[in-house]
Amino acid sequence: MSTEKTRYHHGHLAESLLEAVDEIASQFGIEAVTLRACAKRVGVSPSSAFRHYVDKRALLTAFATRALNQLVDAMEGAKQQVQHHGGNAFHAVGLAYVAFAIAKPAFFRAMWREETIYAQDGDYLAATRKLAQCIQGGFAQTLRDEDPDAFSAQELLAWSSVHGLASLLVDGPLAKGKSRDELLEAASGMIQALDIALDQPV
Amino acid sequence: MSTEKTRYHHGHLAESLLEAVDEIASQFGIEAVTLRACAKRVGVSPSSAFRHYVDKRALLTAFATRALNQLVDAMEGAKQQVQHHGGNAFHAVGLAYVAFAIAKPAFFRAMWREETIYAQDGDYLAATRKLAQCIQGGFAQTLRDEDPDAFSAQELLAWSSVHGLASLLVDGPLAKGKSRDELLEAASGMIQALDIALDQPV
DNA sequence: GAGACGATGTTAACGCCGTTCACATGCAAT
DNA sequence: ATTGCATGTGAACGGCGTTAACATCGTCTC
Known part of the structure; x- marks a missing residue:
């Protein structure tokens, strides 16, 4: 390790590059x-980046x-907070989804x-699956042993509406001239309406 | 006008460039x-493009x-078809939204x-507003004289869920290995659940 | 018709981009 | 100590968006 002198070999370049993406995306999109x-x-x-990423x-x-x-x-944190x-x-998890998108729009876009x-990358796919399960978590009626890629109409509605609101706030016209708190309140209202809706029989 | 010979001045370059974007985006993203x-x-x-677009x-x-x-x-066509x-x-209009995204993913992304x-461009903003009104059209309870940018929780839920489903199908993991018809059927199911939900009191 | 002028298209160049390849460096195993 | 391998460097490539000086042409005026 020694000091932080300029060394020929960086040591943690792969992660440092990720950190750089984080910072640049946060600052400049x-x-x-x-x-x-x-x-x-x-x-x-x-050119050194190509030693770690193709x-x-x-x-x-x-x-x-x-x-x-x-x-x-963030979503699991919100869930534990509520527990x-x-x-x-369900409301807390959905709101956490939207709040993340508002707080880190560049991340949400990425x-x-x-x-x-590479959307078929293994790690990426695993992460999306974990996210999907996190959202499905609120649904007791889901048959757990079935295809994990299968969604009931209500699960689809839940993920889609929360994801859609986040997308519209990040890249759409909904956020025009509204403060963060106003947006979160609107999101809270929508999720409440969704929550009521999901209690209805199909 | 004369023939289609190679002329120094193109004549309709602005629109032809738009058409080229259309074709390249359709073919290659x-x-x-x-x-x-x-x-x-x-x-x-x-460089000639810069005579027409800054x-x-x-x-x-x-x-x-x-x-x-x-x-x-497309949405208004679907509405008239139903009328x-x-x-x-409402179901037809929502399905048209998702169907468009599936058929022209590059357009939906763009x-x-x-x-x-330039999301604050006048023409672009006007188009988004027209789209919003097209979606709000199914809601009699909307106070028409109010701020056109104001959405009730139910309107928000309607647009968000349809837009979110379209986004997840285009850029998300939901579409993995499913045919167009399967996707449309899933969308139909979700919109049905949404439709039921929107009839509920808040 | 002649000539001026503005709109529209061209050519050449700039700096930045992702990427490659030959080469330099240093760590670790022998 | 030597070798071998993983990691970082430097120079170069073609493609990108963009600019500025220049070419062409339709049109408006006399």
Whole structure:
């Protein structure tokens, strides 16, 4: 380890590059993420990135996976919060989904960019599956042994509405001139309407 | 007018470039859309595009606007179809939304890319507003004189769920290995559940 | 008709991008 | 100590968006 002197071998370049993507995306948006910019921020030559990621798309895939896992963590945190202090778990989890998108729009965009990531990557797929299970978690009626990719109409409605609201707030016209709290309140209202709806028989 | 000989002045370059974006996006995805590729397809030098669009982002904004209007047309067509032949108008309009996204994923992506278009452009904003009204159209209870940007919790739920399903099918893991008809059937089921939900009191 | 002028298209160049390849460096096993 | 391998470097490639100086042409005026 020794000091932080400039060493020829960086040591943790793969993760440091991910961190650079994080910072640049947070500051300037996902479109501004450039291999050269990431390398410069880490203090390394541009070509060194290719020792750890086969191309830019692979780096963005790793970042998307990271972001997905962060989202899952946020949702599970919200669920535990509610389990300890009481409240509607489904509402809390859904709100956490939207809140994450509002707080980290660039991350949310990066997660769902089929054209700029390798969407069939194993780790990425596993992360999306974990997210799906996290959302399905509120549904006792789901048959657990069936195909994990199968969704009931109500599960589909739950994920779609929360995901759609997040998307419309991040990339759509809904957020125009509204504060974070106003957006969260609108989201809370929608999730409440959804919650009522999901109690209805099909 | 005369013949279709190679003339120095193209004549309809602005629209022809839009058409080129359409074709390239359809064939190779929105990420493959390049000013130089569009210019080459039209048979014109790359820099000529800048006589009609201040930059690439402006061209993509015009394309997004066009795509939005196409979506609105599809939805209104579906509505009229139902009005003449009977059926659930809300269901038909929602399904048209999802069907458009499945049929033209690149267009759907282009519509909602805040970072690559000028989302505050007048024409683009007008198109999004028309789309919003098209979706709100099914809701008699909406107070028409109020802020057109205001959405009730139920309207929010309606747009979000349909938009979210479309997004998840286009950029998410839901569509994995499913045929177009299977996807449309799943969408139909979700919209049905949504329709029931929207009849419930808040 | 002649000439001026503005709109539209061209050519050449700039810097930045992702990517590759030959090469340099240093760690670890022998 | 030597070898071998993983990791980082530097220079170069073609493609990108964009600009500026220049070419062409339709149209408006006399």
